[in-house]
Amino acid sequence: xxxxxxxxxxxxxxxxxxxxxxxxxxxxxxxxxxxxxxxxxxxxxxxxxxxxxxxxxxxxxxxxxxxxxxxxxxxxxxxxxxxxxxxxxxxxxxxxxxxxxxxxxxxxxxxxxxxxxxxxxxxxxxxxxxxxxxxxxxxxxxxxxxxxxxxxxxxxxxxxxxxxxxxxxxxxxxxxxxxxxxxxxxxxxxxxxxxxxxxxxxxxxxxxxxxxxxxxxxxxxxxxxxxxxxxxxxxxxxxxxxxxxxxxxxxxxxxxxxxxxxxxxxxxxxxxxxxxxxxxxxxxxxxxxxxxxxxxxxxxxxxxxxxxxxxxxxxxxxxxxxxxxxxxxxxxxxxxxxxxxxxxxxxxxxxxxxxxxxxxxxxxxxxxxxxxxxxxxxxxxxxxxxxxxxxxxxx
Amino acid sequence: xxxxxxxxxxxxxxxxxxxxxxxxxxxxxxxxxxxxxxxxxxxxxxxxxxxxxxxxxxxxxxxxxxxxxxxxxxxxxxxxxxxxxxxxxxxxxxxxxxxxxxxxxxxxxxxxxxxxxxxxxxxxxxxxxxxxxxxxxxxxxxxxxxxxxxxxxxxxxxxxxxxxxxxxxxxxxxxxxxxxxxxxxxxxxxxxxxxxxxxxxxxxxxxxxxxxxxxxxxxxxxxxxxxxxxxxxxxxxxxxxxxxxxxxxxxxxxxxxxxxxxxxxxxxxxxxxxxxxxxxxxxxxxxxxxxxxxxxxxxxxxxxxxxxxxxxxxxxxxxxxxxxxxxxxxxxxxxxxxxxxxxxxxxxxxxxxxxxxxxxxxxxxxxxxxxxxxxxxxxxxxxxxxxxxxxxxxxxxxxxxxxxxxxxxxxxxxxxxxxxxxxxxxxxxxxxxxxxxxxxxxxx
Numbered sequence: 001x002x003x004x005x006x007x008x009x010x011x012x013x014x015x016x017x018x019x020x021x022x023x024x025x026x027x028x029x030x031x032x033x034x035x036x037x038x039x040x041x042x043x044x045x046x047x048x049x050x051x052x053x054x055x056x057x058x059x060x061x062x063x064x065x066x067x068x069x070x071x072x073x074x075x076x077x078x079x080x081x082x083x084x085x086x087x088x089x090x091x092x093x094x095x096x097x098x099x100x101x102x103x104x105x106x107x108x109x110x111x112x113x114x115x116x117x118x119x120x121x122x123x124x125x126x127x128x129x130x131x132x133x134x135x136x137x138x139x140x141x142x143x144x145x146x147x148x149x150x151x152x153x154x155x156x157x158x159x160x161x162x163x164x165x166x167x168x169x170x171x172x173x174x175x176x177x178x179x180x181x182x183x184x185x186x187x188x189x190x191x192x193x194x195x196x197x198x199x200x201x202x203x204x205x206x207x208x209x210x211x212x213x214x215x216x217x218x219x220x221x222x223x224x225x226x227x228x229x230x231x232x233x234x235x236x237x238x239x240x241x242x243x244x245x246x247x248x249x250x251x252x253x254x255x256x257x258x259x260x261x262x263x264x265x266x267x268x269x270x271x272x273x274x275x276x277x278x279x280x281x282x283x284x285x286x287x288x289x290x291x292x293x294x295x296x297x298x299x300x301x302x303x304x305x306x307x308x309x310x311x312x313x314x315x316x317x318x319x320x321x322x323x324x325x326x327x328x329x330x331x332x333x334x335x336x337x338x339x340x341x342x343x344x345x346x347x348x349x350x351x352x353x354x355x356x357x358x359x360x361x362x363x364x365x366x367x368x369x370x371x372x373x374x375x376x377x378x379x380x381x382x383x384x385x386x387x388x389x390x391x392x393x394x395x
Numbered sequence: 396x397x398x399x400x401x402x403x404x405x406x407x408x409x410x411x412x413x414x415x416x417x418x419x420x421x422x423x424x425x426x427x428x429x430x431x432x433x434x435x436x437x438x439x440x441x442x443x444x445x446x447x448x449x450x451x452x453x454x455x456x457x458x459x460x461x462x463x464x465x466x467x468x469x470x471x472x473x474x475x476x477x478x479x480x481x482x483x484x485x486x487x488x489x490x491x492x493x494x495x496x497x498x499x500x501x502x503x504x505x506x507x508x509x510x511x512x513x514x515x516x517x518x519x520x521x522x523x524x525x526x527x528x529x530x531x532x533x534x535x536x537x538x539x540x541x542x543x544x545x546x547x548x549x550x551x552x553x554x555x556x557x558x559x560x561x562x563x564x565x566x567x568x569x570x571x572x573x574x575x576x577x578x579x580x581x582x583x584x585x586x587x588x589x590x591x592x593x594x595x596x597x598x599x600x601x602x603x604x605x606x607x608x609x610x611x612x613x614x615x616x617x618x619x620x621x622x623x624x625x626x627x628x629x630x631x632x633x634x635x636x637x638x639x640x641x642x643x644x645x646x647x648x649x650x651x652x653x654x655x656x657x658x659x660x661x662x663x664x665x666x667x668x669x670x671x672x673x674x675x676x677x678x679x680x681x682x683x684x685x686x687x688x689x690x691x692x693x694x695x696x697x698x699x700x701x702x703x704x705x706x707x708x709x710x711x712x713x714x715x716x717x718x719x720x721x722x723x724x725x726x727x728x729x730x731x732x733x734x735x736x737x738x739x740x741x742x743x744x745x746x747x748x749x750x751x752x753x754x755x756x757x758x759x760x761x762x763x764x765x766x767x768x769x770x771x772x773x774x775x776x777x778x779x780x781x782x783x784x785x786x787x788x789x790x791x792x793x794x795x796x797x798x799x800x801x802x803x804x805x806x807x808x809x810x811x812x813x814x815x816x817x818x819x820x821x822x823x824x825x826x827x828x829x830x831x832x833x834x835x836x837x838x839x
Contacts, residue, residue: 057593064600075610083615087622095631098641116812117649118640135640136806159812176813206708223711230711230753235599237592249672249764269754273599275606282412292621294614302412311609311617323460323470325416336625337618338632345413346473355619362466378652380630381641395631395641 014039072314080307080316084355090338093351093361098381099393101132103139107387109166109371112202114155117378121162122391123150129164131176134383134393141176143184152201152212163191163210165198171212173224192222200243204268211254211268213240219256221268233266235273242286248293255296257284263298263308277308279315286330290354291337297354299328305342307354319352321359330372335379343370343384349394365392414477420470421479424455425500431455446483446499449492468493624669628662636660636791643794644804651791654678661788668776671768683784687775695732696763696771699725703760707753718751726759736762 013020016039023034035043106126113120118135127148131141147168154163156173165171171192174184192198196215203210204221209230213219219233219240238259246253253274257263263284265275282301289296295309295316303324307317319340326346333340339360340352349363349370368387375382381395424431431447432455449471456467471491474480475498482488483497491498627633640646651660659679667674667683674680681697688694702725706717725734726745736744740758747755775781 054593057597061593061597061600064597064604068600068603071604072608075608077610078612078615080615080618083612083619087619090632093631114812116809118809119811133808133811135646136808138808140811176811178811178813204708205704208708208710225710225712228711235595249670269757272602275603276599290618291625292617294617303416309611309614309618312611312614313603313606313608314611316611316615321460322416322420323456323462323466325420325470325473326413334629334631336622336629336632338622338626338629346469348469355622364465364469375631378630378649379628380635380639380648382631393641395639 016043072312075312076314080355081357084357087355089356090353090360093339095351095361095363095382095394097365097392098395099134099137101134101137101391101393102389103130103132104128104389104391106389107368107371108385108389108391109149109151110153110164111372111374111383111385111391112153112155112162113374113376113383114159115157115377116159117376117380119155119159120374120383120391121153121155121164122385123153123164123166124389125149129153129162129174131162132391134391141184143174143188145172145185149197152198154202154210156203156207157205158207161207163201163203165192165201165212167197169194169196169198169214171198171201171210171222173210189224189227191224191227192220193227194218194220196239199239199241202243202245204245211243211245213243213256213258215239217258219243219254219266231268231271233264233271233273235264235266235276236260236262241284244288244296246289246293247291255287255289257287257298259283261300263287263296265310275310275313277315279306280304282327285328288331288333291333291335297331297333297340299331299342301327303327303344305331305340305352307340317354317357319350319357319359321350324350326369329370332373332375332382334375334382341373341375341382343373343386345369347386347388349373349382349384363394366390417474417477417479420474421500423459424452446497449494449496449498452480452491452498453493464493628666636662636793638794644806645794646807646809647791647794649809651789658787658789659784661785661790664781664785664788667781671772674772674775683780684772684775687778687780688771690780691771691774693771695725695734696767698732699734700760700763700767703756703763706756707760711753714753715751718748718755721756722748734759734763735766 011020011022012034014023014036015034017036019036021036023036024040033043101122104122104124104126105128106124108122108124111120111122118133119131119140120134121129121131123129125148127145127150129143129145129150130139132139143164145164145166145168147166150164150166152163152165152171156162159176161173161175163171163173170190171194172188172190174188177184177187191210192201192212194212194214194216196217198212198214200213201210208224210222210224211219212222217234217236217238217240220229221231221233222228223230233256236256236258240256240258242258243254243256246255252268253265254268255263255265261278261280261282261284263277263280264273266272267274280298280300280302281304284298284300286299287296288298290307294311295307297305297307299305303326304318304320305328306315306319308314309316319342324344324346326344328342328344328350330343331340333354338354340354341349342352343349347364347366347369349366350359351361351363352358353360363384366384366386366388370384370386372385373382381393383391383393385391423429432451433445433447435442435446452471452474453464453467456462456470457464460467460470462470468491471480475482475489475491478489478501480491480498481501482490482492483499630639635648637647637651638645640648652663656679663677663679667677667680674684685694685697688697699721702717702721706714706721709717722745724730724732726736726741726748727733736759740762744756744759
């Protein structure tokens, strides 16, 4: 189980005094500590007594933060838009709605493309998960989950299964069967177990492993077959709202963004937090890697999207405009990484020029906030899911 | 935004940032010199002072933010919807009409800062006697909403005055409710958790200080080059040949780029030269590379790499058996397909195999990967095998746009990847082919 909520969540023998009581479960330096509230207070006092007061620790952390900013600034010899001056301006883009997928009875919260470039899975607030052939508008599979607010769904790389989760604190995997009489719900397999809602999930390079992010402040890697927790990732101090797998050749890292305004890059093997970025002014709703894997973009409630360079270890661009007032909830790159599509709570999708930092186009059409945008695997289309119960395919 | 705030129906923290921005717009609109033109608007027989027309609002937004009419209409609609501006004609219909319809600024603004008002009320009443955390909140809020602070204090005073006039019992109940509500919804301030969080942060900072960074000019140049290289491969920007299936309803593009085709397209073969990963990610590219390696008698490297990938991404339960297979085939002395790894890595790997786990082959796999990348891959790109492939590659003709746009093509279904599953084989890879298949039920 993964837990980092601030309330006592389990009951059992205390690690320190052995008495059975409600336990507080926290992590200090990646070690799990399950103490009863009394022993917890004692430990806190001892820690504080040994010369460190909370205030002095905070001072140390503030000075380290300043040093870090200085180090990052040392190699900052040029800005992205300056480098991009020699790049040609983009011509006007003509992007229109080509398909309208109607069928959900409530807000569509999440969607994911299949590797075959035309199928997708979507999930909504009423617990329904639908697999579509977006090209023909056929609904191929439908499952109703017992919980509402299915906030995360993902298509398996093989195309033979989907994973979804939400307010039930679990992430379940369904194998897709073409037998019309088969009840998909019966074959459901609960893989991930968190202590708060599941906000995002994705398969890693195969159908066998699932990576999830949760409102309990953690991310976790699971073995699908056995449901075993392979690795957990602690470091966020609030809900984790989104995650994305890196497309790098060694394939070992992923990035997550949360309500603590931080975006963290993790090593999947060790569970360590490799890099951390904190420059947003509000919750980070979505994170997505640049196609080369050397950078990632984030969308936030502060109505900006930002671009972070992993090798330079800093934020290199902010995509914002005075007339863009509402929070951004989702981002994705076009295939070449030149365009950034961002969905906002004011029902629009803004298209940004990643290199120059300017806005190229606005896509109107949805009648409620846009919860998710995803470019298809071969880059031919963009799919947007919205609280207006529909999905749109743009090309 | 987190689901918790929505589910509890609590104050929408996520919208604070948006409200602040909207307030900025409103303040700019009200500027006596640069704001929206205010005039006396005629409504039936009354003359309403300090009003503006919908058209004026739209024009001002267009000019101030350098946006088009459609977007200005959209932004203006939001201002009306959230109550910052209200219509004088048809007050129930909260829309912004780009004509002579009169509008006014909302004076008593919608309840934006409930906790601020609550704290201000308490402050006024108890004459500054707030609890420690409340004092902190009060000053934080004060800083944040400075420009509307007078309004907040005014509202607090108003509410207090109104409450004094209510029946005592109701008042007490209301107060308790309010206090309880904010007690529950205040942010947690537990010193212990702060302690572990701060320790964590210090460690992350220390690690971050030690990392190697690359100069910005080099990194950023990388993005420019990447975008340039992939420009022709980006259908949304440059279109795709013969046509984008979503626009033309013709799936030829997908058929030509299916996983297995007799002759791949030129763009696809070109892409194999962009990076080693691109070559390996394309199953056809991988097959071609394997053919090349067989000629060079180093095919065992790619086989070894693939087997290691299988261990890393496969089921937990089969790790031990897979690692044993790898040892037998690639690492054991005298193995049929022995791979050439340096002795240090070999020793470490052989030692690790005694207690096999998912990442036990990582070092060896990395070594072989970079060997192929630095040596075999560049030679493959210069080889006749690759050059011939490139020369033979197909460049599809662009499909001319249909003369009669309303004659839409039939949209054919494609076999679902789920079809290819054999139930016993947990690692079945779906065909993932998309192609015309009129027998499988088409839909016009």
